[in-house]
Amino acid sequence: MILRPLELEGAFLVEIEPAVDERGFYARSFDAREFAERGLTATFVEAGISRNSRRGTVRGMHMQLEPHAQAKLVRCTRGSIHDVIIDLRAGSPSHGRWLATQLSSSDANQLYVPEGFAHGFQTLEDGVEVSYRLSAYYDPGAEFGVRWNDPRFGIEWPIDGVVISDRDRSFPDFEG
Secondary structure (H helix, E strand, C coil), X not given: CEEEECCCCCCEEEECCCEEECCEEECCCCCHHHHHHCCCCCCCCEEEEEEECCCCEEEEEEEECCCCCCCEEEEEEECEEEEEEEECCCCCCCCCCEEXXXXXXXXXXXXXXXXXXXEEEEECCCCEEEEEEEXXXXXXXXXXXXXXXXXXXXXXXXXXXXXXXXXXXXXXXXXX
């Protein structure tokens, strides 16, 4: 397993190192000691799955506010996604910046999303499934989001004609 730092402070791509044989492969996808050594959240208390029927589906941009902020470990378990994070941490050197990476079931890599980041994705094909590990329990009162196409961020989404929920479409532009 390789923890590859990304250009937004605290975000990492978790790349597997498969041990391949005639059966297929085995690879570690998480090691709490290695995460802790890097100063990353290493305890996850909740897990979730998102199934998405149609190509172009956008989910996001979501986060939980303090004291219920969540680090996320995100993996695409079926298909592929354009995964996007925005650093909304006040005082962070990368505050207000976003980045995108592609995750797919074929490479089995994961995205580590620190607390204080908004997260979302767009499906790149039909029948996509995404798995999450979360460091804090979901609290409806701490739910927060910014609009997926907020001009302040200028996120580049690869597919036009998105499928999106009314809730995600109606998130406000960011004012911070």
